[in-house]
Amino acid sequence: MYTDDPQEFYNNLNKELPLLGIDPGTKNIGLAISDINKTIATPLDVLKNKKYKDLVNYIKETQNNHGLSGIVIGYPINMDGTIGPKAQSSNSLADNLNKDTDLPILLWDERLSTAVVERMLISADISRNKRKKNIDKLAASYILQGFLDLASKFKDS
Numbered sequence: 001m002y003t004d005d006p007q008e009f010y011n012n013l014n015k016e017l018p019l020l021g022i023d024p025g026t027k028n029i030g031l032a033i034s035d036i037n038k039t040i041a042t043p044l045d046v047l048k049n050k051k052y053k054d055l056v057n058y059i060k061e062t063q064n065n066h067g068l069s070g071i072v073i074g075y076p077i078n079m080d081g082t083i084g085p086k087a088q089s090s091n092s093l094a095d096n097l098n099k100d101t102d103l104p105i106l107l108w109d110e111r112l113s114t115a116v117v118e119r120m121l122i123s124a125d126i127s128r129n130k131r132k133k134n135i136d137k138l139a140a141s142y143i144l145q146g147f148l149d150l151a152s153k154f155k156d157s
Contacts, residue, residue: 001098001104001105002094002095002097002098002104002105002106002107003104003105003106003107004075004106004107004108004109005106006106006108006147006150006151006154007154009070009072009104009105009106010151010154012070012104013038013069013070013104014067014069014070015038015069016036016069017036017066017067017068017069018033018034018035018036018038018066018067018068018069019033019034019038019068019069019070019071019072019144019147019148020032020033020034020044020059020062020068020070020071020072020103020144021033021034021041021071021072021074021140021141021143021144021145021147022071022072022073022074022093022140022143023074023110023136023137023139023140023143024049024073024074024089024090024093025049025136026049027048027049028046028047028048028049028136029046029047029048029049029055029136030043030045030046030135030136030137030138030139030140030141031043031044031045031046031047031058031062031137031140032044032137032140032141032143032144033062033066033144034144034148038148038151038152039148039152040145040148041140041141041142041144041145041148042141043134043137043138043140043141044062044137044140044141045058045137046134046136046137052096055097056097056100056101059071059097059101059103060101063101063103068103069103069104070103070104070105070106071097071101071103071104071105071106072105072106072108072143072144072147073090073093073094073097073105073106073107073108074090074108074110074139074140074143075087075090075091075107075108075109075110076090076110077109090107091107094107106147108143108146108147110139110142110143110146
C-alpha cells in the first residue's frame with residue numbers, strides 16, 4: 001500500500017520497527033533510517049541511481065538487518081502544488097516499491113528539502129566536497145524527520 005496520507009500510513013505501521021527515508025534524485029538516492037521509537041531520523045547511505053534493482057536489494061538487506069515498518073519517499077511537488085516530472089518519478093518509484101516490497105509507503109511533500117539542507121551545511125561552513133558527498137542522505141534524513149515530527153502527534157491521540 002502506498003499513500004500520501006500520513007495518518008493512513010501511520011496506522012499501517014509496525015510500531016516497534018524503524019522507518020526508511022528515501023530522497024530520490026536523478027543521480028543519487030539518499031537514504032535515512034529512524035530509531036525504533038520513530039522520533040529521530042539518522043542519515044544512512046547514498047546509492048548511485050543506476051539500477052532500480054540495487055535500491056530494492058538495499059531495502060531488503062536493510063529490512064533483514066534492522067527490520068523496517070515502512071518507507072517515506074520524498075515527493076517534490078512544485079511550489080504551486082502541481083505534480084511535475086520529479087514528483088511523477090517519485091510516484092513511479094512508490095508504485096514499483098509497492099510491488100517489490102511488503103512495506104507501507106508514504107509520499108511525503110518535500111519541497112525545498114535539499115535547498116534547506118544545503119543552506120544548513122553552508123552556514124556550518126562545511127566544504128563543498130563534503131556537502132556533495134553527504135547532501136543526499138542528509139536530505140533523506142530531513143524528509144524522514146518531517147514525517148516523524150508529525151507522527152509524534154499521532155502517538156498522542
